[in-house]
Amino acid sequence: MTTYAVTGATGKLGRLVLDELLQKTDAANVVALARDPAALADYAAKGVQVRAADYDDPASLDAALAGVDRVLLISGNAVGQRERQHGAVIDAAKKAGVSYLAYTSVLNAQGSKLALAGEHVLTEKLLEKSGLNYDVLRMPWYSENYTGALGPSVEHGAIYGATGEGRLSTATRADLAGGAVGALLKSPGGKVYELAGDTSWSMDEFAAEVGRQAGKPVKYVNQSESDYAKTLEGVGLPPPVAALLASTSYLSGFGELYSESKDLSTLSGRPTTPISETIAAALKG
Ligand SMILES: NC(=O)c1ccc[n+]([C@@H]2O[C@H](COP(=O)([O-])OP(=O)(O)OC[C@H]3O[C@@H](n4cnc5c(N)ncnc54)[C@H](OP(=O)(O)O)[C@@H]3O)[C@@H](O)[C@H]2O)c1
The missing domain is CATH 3.40.50.720 (NAD(P)-binding Rossmann-like Domain)
Structure with a gap:
């Protein structure tokens, strides 16, 4: 065994x-x-x-x-x-x-x-x-990183970030657990897998989907890296964490967290969870 x-x-x-x-x-x-x-x-x-x-x-x-x-x-x-x-x-x-x-x-x-x-x-x-x-x-970044605090976003009708029009190939932790177990059980080794979600999305698309599901307009507000760091500090994040997240958000506007790889669904043997489903689960609470 x-x-x-x-x-x-x-x-x-x-x-x-x-x-x-x-x-x-x-x-x-x-x-x-x-x-x-x-x-x-x-x-x-x-x-x-x-x-x-x-x-x-x-x-x-x-x-x-x-x-x-x-x-x-x-x-x-x-x-x-x-x-x-x-x-x-x-x-x-x-x-x-x-x-x-x-x-x-x-x-x-x-x-x-x-x-x-x-x-x-x-x-x-x-x-x-x-x-x-x-x-x-x-x-990739977990889809859940973006859906953890949707309540205030819906309330204020705004989602903030510094990603511009960059696309994100997120996946849920459950998707990634499926990929990891697929590798543990089946992979021969010697590989570098890019475990992207099957479908990518932009922050504009994300905000529009949140608004559609919540039944009220939600817009994406794109900020400079430093302004977004201030926004994050304003909701209570310590400055070093806010700076790290703002930098990640900004750089992901240039494709750092985007990939067209289908390694994840291949390894797990199932399609990855669309962001709309992760949003729906988060809005249900
Ligand atoms: N892709 C993403 O979006 C993303 C986001 C955040 C983090 N990550 C990375 O992905 C990892 C897993 O994510 P997650 O969501 O499962 O994070 P998590 O819930 O914070 O889990 C971190 C795990 O690391 C363990 N750990 C920390 N220090 C340890 C030590 N000295 N010895 C042994 N175990 C230790 C923790 O154990 P305890 O229960 O003992 O603390 C916990 O089991 C994170 O640790 C981080 O490296 C990825």
Whole structure:
């Protein structure tokens, strides 16, 4: 029997990966890695092996990957620490002799101007040097990033951003979990997948669809990068986070988060979720 380990299993993507894996293989073959194993008591009750693992504690990673065949390394969220953290998982995977590892990178990572892409590129380089059999799963922005706060947008009839007319190939976390599990189960390794959503959209189209579904006009207000950062600060985001998001929004106007790749629906074996469905789910609350 092949065993599959998932790092970051307590996270929003990680839990969806566990759910998807449980549809495809016996729970006993699934190893969920968590800093706090108690957080996954619901999965342990289903028969999943929950093991303690901290990207900052290499010994915990060695123990957690013992006897594992295939690993999904979900990137961490400690920006600035991630090359070292991911490197620790890669080293532990080598020591454990895993037969395959898939890593969640960012869409179009090579040559990307996005500030967040740097650590992904560095991790991809570590993988190149590792000698492991691996795939890179380059992920777009989650569709949910755009639908998390639609209530105030509908109320004020406006959605703000700095993306201009740029197109975005987002996908839902559930779509991406399907792609990741497709890779874990079927991919031979040696591939870089660009896991774009099947259909792209612009912020104007997004706002129009929100308005259509909400039954009132909602317009897209395009701002400069610095004005959008101020808008984000105005709704309570800390300045460094606002600056990072505004920069991402601005750069995505130049295609940084756009791709025509159909790797995601091919790997998952199903079409990706149109943005209209993600909007509908968010508006239903
Ligand atoms: N594509 C996008 O739009 C997008 C957006 C945001 C983030 N991301 C990236 O995609 C990843 C997964 O997304 P998500 O939505 O599932 O994020 P999330 O809900 O924030 O989950 C992050 C996961 O990383 C784990 N983690 C953090 N530091 C760790 C450490 N030192 N050792 C072990 N595990 C650690 C967290 O564990 P704990 O439960 O212990 O904290 C959690 O399971 C993120 O971590 C980030 O790299 C992508």
